[in-house]
Amino acid sequence: MKKDQLLTRRRALLAGAAVLGAAGAAGTARLLTADEPAGSPVRNTAPVAGPPVRRALKPSAYRLRPLTGYGPPRSAPARTVVRHEPFLRISGRGRSMVLTFDDGPDPRYTPDILRTLREYDVRAMFFVCGEMAVDNKDLLSEMADDGHVVGNHTWTHPRLTELSRSGIRSEMERTSEVIEQAYGEPPQWFRAPYGVWNRAAFQLGADLGMEPLAWTVDSLDWTTPGTRTIVNRVEDGAAPGVVVLSHDAGGDRSQSVRALRDYLPALLDSGYHLTVPRRQFA
Ligand SMILES: [Zn+2]
Secondary structure, three states: OOHHHHHHHHHHHHOOHHHHOOOOOOOEEOEOOOOOOOOOOOHHHHHHHOHHHHHHOOHHHHHHOOOOOOOOOOOOOOOOOOOOOOEOEEOOOOOEEEEEEEOOOOOOOHHHHHHHHHHOOOOOEEEEOHHHHOOOHHHHHHHHHOOOEEEEOOOOOOOHHHOOHHHHHHHHHHHHHHHHHHHOOOOOEEOOHHHOOOHHHHHHHHHOOOEEEOOOEEOOHHHOOOHHHHHHHHHHHOOOOEEEEEEOOOOOOHHHHHHHHHHHHHHHHOOOEEOOEOOOOO
């Protein structure tokens, strides 16, 4: 093994247990569990949110860090490991699951989803498109206020395999910028439209400090199969570590909105902890 491979491997090991499972099988991402600063909105833990800070300081040292303002630390993109495949699920103690909503935000549906999540005090992930986010920045700041995680889902939702490298870069960079403006910090996760990934997407995502996250269970809500069918797919797919894909934009999403009102309390009643993944930085 060459030295740079060793370094990469070491970085990967330092990046957390998530990576250990990534050889061969799909990796799992670390969870924000109840034992960690549970329930605390991700954005409000700003002192620990910046990768360089996380690398350099132990949690106890954060208190020694001078308060420099209310904004999140503006940091250079983290030294993020370049993956060869996206994470498909998450690891964590107990019956934890992650709900993700793609393609928004859409003022017709996203506020309803946010309201339902708030009602049950649940954090979720929103993989937003830049062209939607730029016109709905208020919804991104609402997501930040509620502690949801916002990820990068490109600007125009293209198939990345049909773009040049600079085209992919532009799609991802612009989206990260608008997220940083509206959400308050740059995204730490990205998801390729249609789940179509390529090497450039992994490299550019890592350049921008983001980890790739796909999903375990596809609710196929975009086919508008009926609210009951969406509910059944989510409930049938429920299992520890599962990442659920749904949509809050890209068409008529009223079934997705109604389904959430049904499966969310059911999952909670079944003992599931709906949460968001937590990055570990080398
Ligand atoms: Zn999408």
